[in-house]
Amino acid sequence: HSGILNSYFLWPIFHVRFEPLFTLLGVVMGNAFYNFPLTMIIVGAAFSMLDPVYSEAARIDGASRFKSFVFVELPILLPSIAAAALLTFIYCFMSFTVVLVIGGAQFSTVEVQIYMYLTTLLDFRGALGLTMIQLLFIAFFASLFTFIRRSAGTFSQEISESYSKFPVWGTFYILLISILIFGPILSQVFSGFWNFQNSTFTFEWFRKLFSGEMNAYIGNSVLFAIVWTIIFSTATAILTVVLSITSAHIIQKLKLPIFDALFTSSLAISPVTLAFGYIVLQNYIPLSFPLEIIPIYTVLSFPIGLQTLLSGWERFPKEIDEAASMDGANWLQKTLKVRIPILRPQIISTFFFAFAISMGEMGATLVLYNPEFPTISVSAYKLFSSMHVPEAQALGSILTISTFLVFYALERPILKDN
Structure with a gap:
């Protein structure tokens, strides 16, 4: 409610607030934040290993850059994209911290319910039942991931030596992704040194942490x-x-x-x-x-x-x-x-x-x-x-x-x- 985005940008300029806490959007954004790097590594590695001969042949035959990507490069990348999507699904299915902190009780996942049965209700049989259900689901998707991973090949870190001119829209995309990915990290660090009530730089929160309070x-x-x-x-x-x-x-x-x-x-x-x-x-x-x-x-x-x-x-x-x-x-x-x-x-x-x-x-x-x-x-x-x-x-x-x-x-x- 009183974070950086609302306090210094949205409310002073547009008189609106962005409040994803305890909403489905907040849970989705949190899980996307955590799984974005993993997907980028898997799909990016596959992209870097693409043989430029295929796209160059398509361009010679008159295909535009967009058609070359959709009909030539994308089908080759599909196994890696599917593997990344399935791995992301598995981790989101098992999401615990994001749901517990951001989602609230109304968006409780199986993982959060197991935790509640164990620690709050002390119902070990109920926790065991939910655990078995979750294991069956995840075992199926993990097996599917293993099968798709073999089709996609291993996740390499090698970079292709083929270079092309970086598109203008790519600059704006990187800027947007930087805000979405690095924004929470930088704001987290900034919040530790900032008093939002007085809008002043402070070490008060660290003093309280290390003073024993x-x-x-x-x-x-x-x-x-x-x-x-x-x-x-x-x-x-x-x-x-x-x-x-x-x-x-x-x-x-x-x-x-x-x-x-x-x-x-x-x-x-x-x-x-x-x-x-x-x-x-x-x-x-x-x-x-x-x-x-x-x-x-x-x-x-x-x-x-x-x-x-x-x-x-x-x-x-x-x-x-x-x-x-x-x-x-x-x-x-x-x-x-x-x-x-x-x-x-x-x-x-x-x-x-x-x-x-x-x-x-x-x-x-x-x-x-x-x-x-x-x-x-x-x-x-x-x-x-x-x-x-x-x-x-x-x-x-x-x-x-x-x-x-x-x-x-x-x-x-x-x-x-x-």
């Missing part, structure tokens, strides 16, 4: 939340990289589709469902928070890491590996001195995705939450739900800035190499 609402100190979040995210990213590179290599070696489907099956497991499974598992295995949180984060990050590493293994130059073997290199030497350096871009990308997913994960963490091991995302939600919105925005600013700094530090070697 908000500890009662979080259950622990903010400093602990930052430290534990970084520890969980780093451990998850390392474990995801190891599992993804090994699994992708096994799939490439054995050439059995069943392994691809098996390793991608974790797409069918939502965060809340996974947390519920660990609650049941605690009856048989002595597991407790935080030991269970790193495996949960790893399972959630694994599908993205696997797809990224598969693209690297499928394009791995086998002649280099064979040459290393002929020179007497053993398995460990080939892995450390040949394979990892060549797969380095995919490894760092996998680390990025796993780290980012872990930093922002809230669903499973909220179900299993232990105040002794707080995380930034759950702490921000607890502040938001207790109506301490400015402090929650300040904590969100810390999450955004810290994630960006880690990404920049890890990305610098790639930028230098390029």
Whole structure:
């Protein structure tokens, strides 16, 4: 109601307000914001690998640029578009945080209902029933995604050397997308340092966070939340990289589709469902928070890491590996001195995705939450739900800035190499 858009643009100029909170539009916008980068990577990679010979042949035959795209390029891209759309559907079907914070009770998803049955109603049978229904739906769509992904090929990061003049409309489109995608991120950071009531720059919200005034609402100190979040995210990213590179290599070696489907099956497991499974598992295995949180984060990050590493293994130059073997290199030497350096871009990308997913994960963490091991995302939600919105925005600013700094530090070697 009193955000940047309404306070400084829409209301002063047009006397209207844009209020998507607790509306279907807000839920759709939130999910689109989260899934846009994933779709862009999948479809963009396929677009970059298009052979320009086809479109050039169509242009020679008299087809316009638009017809060339619709009748030549688009059909080739359809498998990748379908795979991206299906993956987006799966993640939206399992949407939890966006619906819980933005949607409200009237737009409650199956995932939110499972959480309510577990934590509010304490109805474990009802939660189990909803979990089984959701698993059946997601398992079907995950299997369909695996089938389509094989038709589309792996998600490559290679860029075609064919260049064309950038259209004028593309500039306006990039500007619009930048506002829609980077607008929420920048406004989140800005809100942590801005007092909307007085329209002044302030550090008051950070002072309240680190002075201990908000500890009662979080259950622990903010400093602990930052430290534990970084520890969980780093451990998850390392474990995801190891599992993804090994699994992708096994799939490439054995050439059995069943392994691809098996390793991608974790797409069918939502965060809340996974947390519920660990609650049941605690009856048989002595597991407790935080030991269970790193495996949960790893399972959630694994599908993205696997797809990224598969693209690297499928394009791995086998002649280099064979040459290393002929020179007497053993398995460990080939892995450390040949394979990892060549797969380095995919490894760092996998680390990025796993780290980012872990930093922002809230669903499973909220179900299993232990105040002794707080995380930034759950702490921000607890502040938001207790109506301490400015402090929650300040904590969100810390999450955004810290994630960006880690990404920049890890990305610098790639930028230098390029």
